[in-house]
Amino acid sequence: MRGPGHLPQLDATGRAPGPGLRQPATFTYTFIDSTPALGADARRSDQPGELAGGPAGGPAGGPAGGPAGGPAGGPAGGPAGPLPWKDREQSFQPPNSAGFAPLSGSGSRRRASYRLRDRLRVWQPNIHQKLCGRCALGGAVGVELVGDRARYQGLATCGSVWSCPVCSGIVRAARAEEVQKVVGWWGQDRVLLLSLTVRHGLGDDLRKVRKGVAQACRYLGQGREGVAIRALWDHQIRALETTHGANDWHPHLHLLLLLPAELDAEGIESMRVRISARWQLAVERALGRRHVPDDRHGCDLRPCRDARYLAKLGLELADPDTKQASNGNRSPWEIARDVAQWNHPRDIALWQQFAEGMHGARMLTWSRGLRDAAGLGEEVPDEKLVGDDQGDDVAERVAVLEPAEWSVVCHVPGASAVLLDRVEAAARRARAGGVPLVPEAREAIARYLAELGAVEARAG
Ligand SMILES: [Zn+2]
Secondary structure (H helix, E strand, O other), X not given: OOOXXXXXXXXXXXXXXXXXXXXXXXXXXXXXXXXXXXXXXXHOOOOHHHHOOOOOOOOOOOOOOOOOOOOOOOOOOOOOOOOOOOOOOOOOOOHHHOOOOOOOOOOHHHHHHHHHHHHHHHHOOOHHHHHOOOOEOOOOEEEEEEOOEEEEEOEOOOOOOXXXXXXXXXHHHHHHHHHHHHHHHHOHHHEXXXXXXXXXXXXXXXXXXXXXXXXXXXXXXXXXXXXXXXXXXXXXXXXXXXXXXXXXXXXXXXXXXXXXXXXXXXXXXXHHHHHHHHHHHHHHHHHOHHHOOOHHHHEEEEEOOOOHHHHHOOOOOOOOOOOOOOOOOEOHHHHHHHHHHHOOHHHHHHHHHHHHHHOOOOOEEEOOOHHHHOOOOOOOOHHHHHOOOOOOXXXXXXXXXXXXXXXXXXXXXXXXXXXXXXXXXXXXXHHHHOOOHHHHHHHHHHHHHHHHHHHHHHHO
């Protein structure tokens, strides 16, 4: 697999997607219209992206969770009401629950995530997201079938769990499956969900605060009391999440705590009080007094009874395309969709803040020894999960797109997903009719390229 480190500096159309495309927060619509790359993309219809039908692929489901234990008592109480400094908690809407698909998906979900990736491309501050799924590393682009699924071979992939709609869906689906396995293996009734937040306000630097939150989490387990608290559970899985609300970016942590035994409500509350006191000290040490949360809002501890913990961890796989944010809050993916739809300068600036502030941050951290104990083995890096070299040798090459052909495809947002749909449909036809696969797929691709060419001609 070719990692981001090998990316050339030109995109597939030969344009240099350099930092010139990144603009500060003072956009004007005049600028948008006068930017050749964006102007071309924005004018183009993506109707061909809607032409193909395809089976709606479901997300790759993980194994069923462990036995749903019925621990007595309710969770620790939530916030009594909104405070000026506290974002109202909102569930992070991961790409694959917002109409995007993991690698194995197809149909409308895949089209939505590919189209969003294409439309965000010009505003991405990082070169790897600009080129992901577009830059042909060897000039030509292969189209392969693995079972019923079509995929490209030879394209750059970015592997970003934060700012790439396509890669994020793939990575989160794989991580969700692993987390579900662990929770099932341990027994859900012995798992608690701990949420740790800090006070934050307008103008706080996202990168600084999210690093401070991670540092505070390390401080939490230090010192005599910290070590004693950490000994209350055997293992943990830590997830970083960032939401956006009236008080700007809100990076916070959710931890799954794997306890040696089930706790009742009283035990959970006394544990929460102990963690909360320690958390306040840790936050003060890592970020300063200004960021210290109050007892109720800084630390929440509750049983992990159902599958909603996956949503908390930013790993929810279930449909639907429902909006979960409220009170004017938006998840980063909602901001991304608004950028794609409206190109509003404020949203673009927010998205770039998010992409830059979260770049390099680790989404999921496993306590030492947990993966081995649970039989998961070594963690596959995000970049490897999204690469086209998955170690399978069953991929069947059905076509090669020459650079000129690929250039036509990647000029229309979402078209690269539709082409995969067409190839999958051609494969089904070929199998049903007992005819050779390659000519059928090649013909389907030629037809689609002709449709795209007609759109190009109309737009030009
Ligand atoms: Zn990507």
